[in-house]
Amino acid sequence: MRGGIVIVSFLILRSLVVSSSQTVPDFNFFYWVNYWPGAICESQKGCCSPPKGNKSPDFMIHGLWPQFNNGTWPAFCDQTNLFDISKISDLVSKMERKWTEWGVWVCPSNETNLWEHEWNKHGTCVQSVFDQHSYFNTNLKFRQRINFLSILKHKGIQPNDGFYSLNEIKNAIKCVIGFAPGIECNEDVKGNKQLFQIYICLDNYAKEFVECPYVPDKSCASKIKFPKSPEKGSLGEHLSVMSSVLTT
Numbered sequence: 001m002r003g004g005i006v007i008v009s010f011l012i013l014r015s016l017v018v019s020s021s022q023t024v025p026d027f028n029f030f031y032w033v034n035y036w037p038g039a040i041c042e043s044q045k046g047c048c049s050p051p052k053g054n055k056s057p058d059f060m061i062h063g064l065w066p067q068f069n070n071g072t073w074p075a076f077c078d079q080t081n082l083f084d085i086s087k088i089s090d091l092v093s094k095m096e097r098k099w100t101e102w103g104v105w106v107c108p109s110n111e112t113n114l115w116e117h118e119w120n121k122h123g124t125c126v127q128s129v130f131d132q133h134s135y136f137n138t139n140l141k142f143r144q145r146i147n148f149l150s151i152l153k154h155k156g157i158q159p160n161d162g163f164y165s166l167n168e169i170k171n172a173i174k175c176v177i178g179f180a181p182g183i184e185c186n187e188d189v190k191g192n193k194q195l196f197q198i199y200i201c202l203d204n205y206a207k208e209f210v211e212c213p214y215v216p217d218k219s220c221a222s223k224i225k226f227p228k229s230p231e232k233g234s235l236g237e238h239l240s241v242m243s244s245v246l247t248t
């Protein structure tokens with residue numbers, strides 16, 4: 001009797017160990033990255049509204065990137081499971097609104113297949129946690145959970161070409177999610193540092209926010225510009241900035 005219980009519990013334990021070892025992520029945490037279209041589009045070549053999706057100004061998803069604690073990351077892990085839009089057809093209309101790629105804000109617009117790039121580069125390395133559908137859906141769920149624009153506006157930080165303290169921006173987000181984000185800046189035509197991307201860290205199952213083990217040093221100043229949202233025909237030049245970030 002007692003021996004039977006021992007054997008049964010041994011089998012249960014063994015099955016738990018085996019099944020969990022198959023799904024343990026082989027990376028340490030995620031960056032979840034969103035960008036501000038206004039930092040792309042204040043461009044002398046003008047700025048277009050995207051042909052599809054939401055035209056009201058808002059932060060846009062860039063992607064969900066697995067990271068190692070040592071500052072490196074895996075990329076392009078699986079050539080046999082490349083992006084297939086038919087696997088996410090139910091998500092597309094939401095993604096057009098919340099995951100617009102920056103190339104389409106530029107005139108003439110330049111689509112570079114951001115979704116495909118994000119899955120093939122980053123998503124293929126997180127298949128211990130996600131399939132294509134759950135990878136994209138997780139991004140959308142976090143986007144629903146955090147509204148950066150309203151968090152910042154709530155603290156009086158508005159996209160009005162004004163300059164705001166970098167710490168103020170970080171603290172506004174920290175107040176809501178509990179951890180300071182990383183902020184990446186780029187430069188406007190006059191060389192002013194401006195708010196470009198926000199990095200949030202998630203645990204390696206992308207369930208909860210965590211303290212960032214490190215954030216990339218992305219050369220902001222202590223005060224940075226929060227550029228106006230894209231308007232058709234606005235002036236500025238940012239195509240060079242674009243090409244430098246398209247590889248991430």
Ligand SMILES: *[C@@H]1O[C@H](CO)[C@@H](O)[C@H](O)[C@H]1NC(C)=O
Pocket residue numbers: 068069070072
């Ligand atoms: C970083 O960590 C990963 C995972 O442990 C490892 O594969 C990689 O070789 C490490 N890279 C460096 C530069 O230490």
Ligand SMILES: *[C@@H]1O[C@H](CO)[C@@H](O)[C@H](O)[C@H]1NC(C)=O
Pocket residue numbers: 103110111112243246
């Ligand atoms: C679109 O972006 C790609 C990737 O950066 C670049 O190689 C290409 O020249 C761009 N096309 C136009 C029309 O700007």
